[in-house]
Amino acid sequence: MECTTNRAGTQCKFMGKNGCTFIAGACFQVVEQCEGCDRITENEAGKFCAVYPHPEMKWKRGVCNFATHVKAELPQTDQGTTLNPLKAAKRASRAG
Numbered sequence: 001m002e003c004t005t006n007r008a009g010t011q012c013k014f015m016g017k018n019g020c021t022f023i024a025g026a027c028f029q030v031v032e033q034c035e036g037c038d039r040i041t042e043n044e045a046g047k048f049c050a051v052y053p054h055p056e057m058k059w060k061r062g063v064c065n066f067a068t069h070v071k072a073e074l075p076q077t078d079q080g081t082t083l084n085p086l087k088a089a090k091r092a093s094r095a096g
């Protein structure tokens, strides 16, 4: 449905008949780490992310995976090759 809160006029899956169903009833503004990202949209309510309603949460565990201005660093093996993060997590759980 069409947003009637912070990103009025844009289509949003969190919008329902009774208003925004996201935490606190609206999107959160972007955070400092988002600066430079192409997904930032700005209106009179502030700066918001076009693809995620809570940008601060996207940066809690490292680089936002939707960011256009920064790339997450993939873990490296001892041989200097890139490690598949899913395989690394599986190995780590087996070793534990």
Ligand code: SF4
Pocket (backbone or CB within 6 Å): 030, 031, 033, 034, 037, 038, 039, 040, 048, 049, 050, 051, 052, 054, 055, 056, 058, 064, 065, 066, 067, 068
């Ligand atoms: S995609 Fe990530 S970095 Fe870009 S504005 Fe949204 S939350 Fe911020």
